[in-house]
Amino acid sequence: MTGPLLEVRGLKVEIAVPGGMTRPVRGVDFSVAAGETLAIVGESGCGKSLTSLAIMGLLPRAARLAAETIALKGLSLIGLSESGWRRLRGERIAMIFQDPMTALDPCYRIGDQMAEVLRQHRPVSAEAARQRALELLTRVGISSPEQRLTQFPHQLSGGLRQRVMIAMALLCEPELIIADEPTTALDVTIQAQILHLLAEIQRDTGIGLILISHDLGVVAGVAHRIAVMYGGEIVEIGERDAILGRPLHPYTEGLMHSIPVPGETRRGETLGFIPGTVPRQTGELTRCGFLERCPYATGRSAAGPVPLREAADGRLVRCVLPLDGSGRDPAAWTRQAEGV
Amino acid sequence: MNVLEVRGATKTYDVGKTLVGAGRTLHALRGIDLAVRKGETLGLVGESGCGKSTLARLILGIEGPTSGNVTLAGKPVGGYGRLERAKLVQPVFQDPYSSLNPRMRIARIVAAPIEVRGIGTASSRRERVRAVMNAVGLPEHFTEVYPSQLSGGQRQRVAIARALVGEPEILVCDEPTSALDVSVQSQILNLLARLKRELGLTLILISHNLAVVHHLADRVAVMYLGRIVEHGPTEAIFGAPRHPYTAALLASVLSPRPGARLPEMRVGAEFPSPLAPPPGCAFHPRCPCAGEGCATIDPDETRDGPRGYRCHYPLAHA
Ligand SMILES: Nc1ncnc2c1ncn2[C@@H]1O[C@H](COP(=O)(O)OP(=O)(O)OP(=O)(O)O)[C@@H](O)[C@H]1O
Ligand SMILES: Nc1ncnc2c1ncn2[C@@H]1O[C@H](COP(=O)(O)OP(=O)(O)OP(=O)(O)O)[C@@H](O)[C@H]1O
Ligand SMILES: [Mg+2]
Ligand SMILES: [Mg+2]
Numbered sequence: 144m145t146g147p148l149l150e151v152r153g154l155k156v157e158i159a160v161p162g163g164m165t166r167p168v169r170g171v172d173f174s175v176a177a178g179e180t181l182a183i184v185g186e187s188g189c190g191k192s193l194t195s196l197a198i199m200g201l202l203p204r205a206a207r208l209a210a211e212t213i214a215l216k217g218l219s220l221i222g223l224s225e226s227g228w229r230r231l232r233g234e235r236i237a238m239i240f241q242d243p244m245t246a247l248d249p250c251y252r253i254g255d256q257m258a259e260v261l262r263q264h265r266p267v268s269a270e271a272a273r274q275r276a277l278e279l280l281t282r283v284g285i286s287s288p289e290q291r292l293t294q295f296p297h298q299l300s301g302g303l304r305q306r307v308m309i310a311m312a313l314l315c316e317p318e319l320i321i322a323d324e325p326t327t328a329l330d331v332t333i334q335a336q337i338l339h340l341l342a343e344i345q346r347d348t349g350i351g352l353i354l355i356s357h358d359l360g361v362v363a364g365v366a367h368r369i370a371v372m373y374g375g376e377i378v379e380i381g382e383r384d385a386i387l388g389r390p391l392h393p394y395t396e397g398l399m400h401s402i403p404v405p406g407e408t409r410r411g412e413t414l415g416f417i418p419g420t421v422p423r424q425t426g427e428l429t430r431c432g433f434l435e436r437c438p439y440a441t442g443r444s445a446a447g448p449v450p451l452r453e454a455a456d457g458r459l460v461r462c463v464l465p466l467d468g469s470g471r472d473p474a475a476w477t478r479q480a481e482g483v
Numbered sequence: 484m485n486v487l488e489v490r491g492a493t494k495t496y497d498v499g500k501t502l503v504g505a506g507r508t509l510h511a512l513r514g515i516d517l518a519v520r521k522g523e524t525l526g527l528v529g530e531s532g533c534g535k536s537t538l539a540r541l542i543l544g545i546e547g548p549t550s551g552n553v554t555l556a557g558k559p560v561g562g563y564g565r566l567e568r569a570k571l572v573q574p575v576f577q578d579p580y581s582s583l584n585p586r587m588r589i590a591r592i593v594a595a596p597i598e599v600r601g602i603g604t605a606s607s608r609r610e611r612v613r614a615v616m617n618a619v620g621l622p623e624h625f626t627e628v629y630p631s632q633l634s635g636g637q638r639q640r641v642a643i644a645r646a647l648v649g650e651p652e653i654l655v656c657d658e659p660t661s662a663l664d665v666s667v668q669s670q671i672l673n674l675l676a677r678l679k680r681e682l683g684l685t686l687i688l689i690s691h692n693l694a695v696v697h698h699l700a701d702r703v704a705v706m707y708l709g710r711i712v713e714h715g716p717t718e719a720i721f722g723a724p725r726h727p728y729t730a731a732l733l734a735s736v737l738s739p740r741p742g743a744r745l746p747e748m749r750v751g752a753e754f755p756s757p758l759a760p761p762p763g764c765a766f767h768p769r770c771p772c773a774g775e776g777c778a779t780i781d782p783d784e785t786r787d788g789p790r791g792y793r794c795h796y797p798l799a800h801a
Contacts, residue, residue, distance in 0.1 A: 186664040186666065187635075330531050330691060331530075331732065331736070332731060334737075335734075335745060335746050335748045339745050357665070360738060360739045360743075363739045363743040364745035388740075388741035388742075397666060401665045402669070402739055403672065405694055405721055405736060406721075410697065410698055410699075411676050411698065413673050414673055416670045416673065420636075
């Protein structure tokens with residue numbers, strides 16, 4: 144038995160802000176196996192991007208990283224030198240961002256950018272690099288790739304740019320790809336195509352994939368496992384269909400009840416919602432971080448910090464009174480006063 | 484009665500004009516016909532660049548059509564003065580962060596539309612602001628805070644309160660929830676549903692999120708490259724799309740339910756350029772059903788009871 148492809152334990156990110164320290168990531172544990180897609184979901188600001196940037200060694204300067212383990216096939220990434228990171232990034236871990244325009248250089252032709260990435264890591268001739276770029280553009284479903292090589296990023300549509308990003312991520316055959324909201328800026332029709340492409344590449348190459356999204360619909364079709372983040376912590380992590388079908392954490396249930404689904408929710412019916420906003424907490428949590436917004440909270444939720452615990456089906460849940468899929472009252476999500 | 488009518492509206496833009504070179508013509512709207520009854524919610528859907536926001540700007544009177552006409556309550560939009568028009572139709576835009584003046588307190592932001600029109604006295608205006616903030620679920624103590632102190636959902640409520648304060652007939656919401664988290668989106672959808680029910684508001688709802696449109700709209704118009712290619716009652720359109728493009732859009736809705744698979748996409752990826760709309764049916768280069776005539780003959784609208792579509796080979800439904 145081999146270990147996981149990526150192992151993350153006790154990942155914390157702290158950022159100094161005027162008047163104190165924020166803790167946007169508070170001790171996150173997960174692993175990704177080769178050939179597996181782990182989705183990380185949660186509302187804006189819950190720490191999804193900082194988690195992925197930490198794994199890529201790309202945290203903003205102001206941020207401080209602490210972790211017990213961040214290891215890629217046993218190689219520790221903690222305290223890696225800048226040159227070590229440069230060898231690793233692109234070569235073994237690649238990242239796909241929400242907005243390809245921020246990752247592509249507007250002044251260079253697509254072909255030159257792809258060749259440069261490849262030649263940073265491989266001693267290949269210009270012609271070989273061109274061939275490899277052509278091969279990958281074709282692989283990601285771009286028609287007339289020769290012509291695309293000579294174009295500048297702004298000459299491509301959003302969907303095409305995202306395909307180019309995916310092709311670039313694949314150039315050096317990385318073992319792990321982190322895709323941070325890869326389809327959020329795209330049309331729904333193109334979104335479906337890009338998700339297909341990611342799923343297919345993953346099946347064919349057996350890479351590990353971390354898919355970050357705030358959209359449960361996006362992850363439902365692609366993920367094997369789902370980690371739900373809230374306030375810098377994982378509150379629930381497990382098999383996709385178990386989480387979507389029978390959420391055990393109230394936050395996950397609240398998210399599921401907020402989404403209208405044609406054919407299931409009645410048109411115009413009152414949708415569930417999670418009242419309030421994520422409180423900005425600077426110190427260590429002394430109780431459940433979701434307490435103020437939880438319709439099921441009890442005295443026990445305030446008794447102390449809540450650890451992740453294993454549920455009967457093997458998933459992990461951070462709740463003193465996890466839902467059991469029956470008995471509880473999901474209408475709680477629509478009944479609350481419409482206060483702000 | 485139709486509060487809004489659009490007849491044969493087109494909108495073109497001259498783009499790429501340089502000192503020496505001639506410009507090119509971008510066809511943003513290529514003949515739009517639309518009628519919206521009082522109290523009705525019309526959903527406008529279609530890919531990025533198909534002209535949804537342009538149509539919204541024509542309805543709001545921010546721009547005039549290149550040809551054709553837009554009438555509000557029986558009179559051309561251009562025939563109203565700015566303040567008169569503001570009484571009839573109000574916008575709610577996507578981004579609640581940039582659409583509110585950061586230096587104004589919430590009470591003044593919300594009061595602005597009735598203040599410029601000089602409606603009522605200062606105290607009756609204050610009362611009206613309080614009432615409308617209450618209606619959209621903003622607590623009273625928010626009157627004296629600045630936008631930067633509010634969350635995204637709260638800001639969008641402020642934008643909706645400001646749009647409602649002058650009691651307009653029509654609210655034009657252009658992607659009102661796209662910048663918001665799902666748990667906040669659902670609160671805004673609940674709010675719009677309630678306003679529609681309780682105030683009989685007419686709503687034009689633009690969204691690329693078909694689940695959102697399905698949830699709120701009574702009727703749906705599907706746009707493709709500056710045209711409405713299919714329209715009709717929401718249930719009919721979602722239940723049995725006739726236009727292959729509508730079917731493709733519906734297939735792309737992602738379900739968050741267990742066992743959901745990725746939808747099969749059978750249409751090509753490339754949205755055509757509005758600088759050079761394809762001849763014939765503009766959708767034919769991507770259409771899985773295209774046949775003889777599609778590349779040359781622009782389909783007229785086929786009417787079928789309350790619905791209509793433009794397609795030579797419409798999908799059949801049992
Ligand atoms: N450079 C920074 N300085 C200060 N705070 C930051 C910085 N970067 C991120 N944060 C804060 O850290 C928290 C987590 O940010 P992160 O970008 O990881 O969120 P996210 O889950 O990716 O959200 P989104 O869905 O909006 O992308 C947020 O509250 C954010 O404001
Ligand atoms: N002021 C303008 N000048 C030139 N072209 C414009 C202008 N406004 C819009 N366009 C073009 O008109 C077409 C329709 O744009 P519009 O913004 O209406 O699309 P949309 O359906 O709202 O798209 P999205 O979903 O991305 O908001 C696009 O090709 C756009 O680039
Ligand atoms: Mg992010
Ligand atoms: Mg728009």
